[in-house]
Amino acid sequence: MARRSVLLLVAALIALAGTAMIVLYVQGIDARATKDQELVEVLVATETIDIGETVTEAQDAGKIEKSEVRRVDLVDGSLSSTSSIADDVAVGTIYPGEQLIAKKFGTLGDTQSLVIPEDTMAVSVELTDFERVAGFVNPGNEVAVFATVLDPIRILPDGKEQKLGSYTRIVLTRNLVLGVGTTSVTSRTVQDEEGATATEEVAKTILTIAVTQEEAEKLVQADRTGELNFALLTDDTKTADNEGAFLRDVYPELFRGVAP
Structure with a gap:
């Protein structure tokens, strides 16, 4: 009888503890919900x-x-x-x-009406329409900058060269556009499916963004050694400085069975 009483008491205590935990959990949810609605x-x-x-x-x-x-x-x-x-x-x-x-x-800023946020500098790059999201990027917008290198080469310890294949990564995750400059037309040579070459006119526009010194160094390096693409951001857009993507990440089927 005494043992049964002890078991009943323990069960009652466990039930009370469980009820208390549920009450505290619900109160926590209510508190968070109330705070969000404040x-x-x-x-x-x-x-x-x-x-x-x-x-x-x-x-x-x-x-x-x-x-x-x-x-x-x-x-x-x-x-x-x-x-x-x-x-x-x-x-x-x-x-x-x-x-x-x-x-x-x-x-x-000191130049005309260009406004440069404190602790930043203005750096300009020249982009084609599709690289700058057509005409949707305007002063005051925020952008992310991606860079692509088509034929990067790694120098191995023995001095030999290893081709890595094309590679794309984010360079700047969120930066303010200060100005959209004049548009110029340049020529470039393209090749069709039959191998014939032709010259086409490409419109390029100068975009100026606010960057820190470290960001400026990355942007200039990427501009000199690869191709840039701007991505237009909203206040809710999430960006991350991740490892980027190789060709094998886009077309994994082509690399099955191939040693990295």
Whole structure:
């Protein structure tokens, strides 16, 4: 009888502990859900803020106001006050309804109206239409930059050369476009399926982006030794500095049974 009583007591304690854990778990979910729905104050644009327009000018024109949004809808880096950007200007067009974020503001550069964010420099590259996402990239947009080398060669310890095959990787994960320059037309030779060559005209446009010194070194190296492609990003786009892709990653069937 005593043993049975002990077992019943232990079972009751286990049941109580389990119930308590469930209650705590549910309360945790409720707390997180409540936190996500909590309203927080943020600055938003009520009218379009143009490139080069100062924060003071935008405020005086009534283009900036405080608004409340759910915490879950809060954009990373959003501002609740203009104190940190009071002396800055917009480095890209800010549209009505956009939350104000610090990286959309900077100081005026020394050259014409080019606005260069603090602690960065402006570097330009020349790209064809398809390499720059046709005409969709504009000042104020954010882009990722990919580089492709077609015939990289590795020098082995014995001095011999090893061909690696074409390779593509991301070079810059997220950078601000400062300007889209003039378009020039260049010629290039192409080859058709029969092997005949022809000359075609290709439009190229200069794009200028904001980079740190380290990013500038990577971008210039990639531009000199390979081919660049820009990818237009949104605020929700996720990018990562990964290992990139070789030809075998795209066409694995062609490399089955082939030693790496």
